[in-house]
Amino acid sequence: MPEAVLLGGEQTTTAVEWVVFIIAATTTLLGSFGVIMARNPVHAALSLVGSLFSVAVLFLNQGAEFLAAVQVIVYTGAIVILILFVLMLLGIDTEEDLEDEPLRGQMPVAVGIGVLLTASVFALTQLVGFDVVTGTPEVTAAIRDDMPNINQIGRLLFTDFVVATQLAGVMLTVAVVGAVVMARRPREYQPIPEPESMDAPLSLDPTDQGADNGAEVAD
Amino acid sequence: MRQIDLGYLMLSGLVFAIGAVGVLIRRNPLVLVMCVELMLNAVNLTFVTFGRAMNDMAGQVIVFFVLVIAAAEVVVGLGIIVAMKRRQPAATADDVSVLRG
Incomplete structure (x- = not known):
């Protein structure tokens, strides 16, 4: 194991950074809870936008401007919109009954696993503290100002x-x-027809296309 | 490593746990995709935090790759969901059992 290095002791945190962190962390958590608590999937998607946008703010707070921009463009601009499009197009924006559980006891077990995950991370950061990051700094390239x-x-x-x-x-x-x-x-969901002989070519006649279009219109 | 970096790590741990719980308790496949995005984002936040704690640019580059992977994953996942919903309009994550895999 490489020698543990206590890093960045000289770095200071400004009050602005703390305030931005606290606000953005709160909105991130609220958005995350919204994703898993919302009965309507559209509401969940909108909560996801809030959560992802807050993470973009946190990236900005940590000096990762490019990632913040890409986060907003790719995640909130493309991915969530794609999810919303599928939701609307498929018409599956039906409400979900969170109380109904087909697998008995699944919900408490899931919440227990989540609490365990959280507790382990909290314990790691609280018990190990500032030694949680070890290793050799600036292996690839140092962050330059x-x-x-x-x-x-x-x-x-x-x-x-x-x-x-x-x-x-x-x-x-x-x-x-x-x-x-x-x-x-x-x-059409039908078995592939067996060719009469090896000489018979695969059916490429336009009547198949016509039938296909007809089915599409009927839908 | 500063006090605020521990805050970032705890926040991302919390968001990851929320996403994991969401994957376990929700049944709408699209909400499952959203919860996976939440977990990916939590990991991205740790990468940026560790990258800055180590004063290493690689943390941010890896987050860039995670974004690429996430975009591709969502595209393929939504394609699967569209194809699945076309055959079984009322399908939920519970109906995976009919696959008898």
Whole structure:
């Protein structure tokens, strides 16, 4: 184990940082509770927006400006809107009865697990305290104040993390293709017909397309 | 490491626990996706906090990758939910048992 380093002892926290932290932490927690308590999924999605936006404020509070912007653009701007679109399009914005539990005792067990998780993190931070972060600082690159945040991230993305960046690009492409394949309306649910002989080509005649369109209109 | 960093860690632990409880108690698949997003966000917050405590930029770069993964995950997950709802309009997370996997 590398020698434990007590880090950043000289850093100070301004009063503004504390105030912003307390406000944003409160709204984060309220939004998170809203996500799991709201009966209506649309309300849950809107609570999620509040929670994610507060986390963006916390990123800003910690000097991660680029991440704060990306958080708002990608999460609250794209992901939650996508979820809301699916909610509206599928018409499944039905209320959920949280009291009804098909699996008896599931809810208390779940809450117990949550309390245990929270208690373990709290115990770790309270008992270990400031020694909770150990290791060698500034392994990859030190955070610099004389350079914009986005420049430092971009530099790392195309030097130390270039393989990961390219893999992320491949994965995004795969995800887009997979989403298109899965969300496409399937043709009729019928077994694939056996060809009469190997000479018979697969059916590509336009009447199939017509039937498919008809089904779509009927829906 | 400062006092406020412990606050960030406790907050993210709390948010992660809330997301985990949500995954366990909710049955609407879309709400499950939202709870997973909540858990991912809690982890992002720890990455940024640890990155700053270690004075290392890699924490923020990893959060960037987590954002990419989360976007792809939501796209694929919603595709699965749309396909599932098309066949079984009343499906909830409890109906996973019919898969008999």
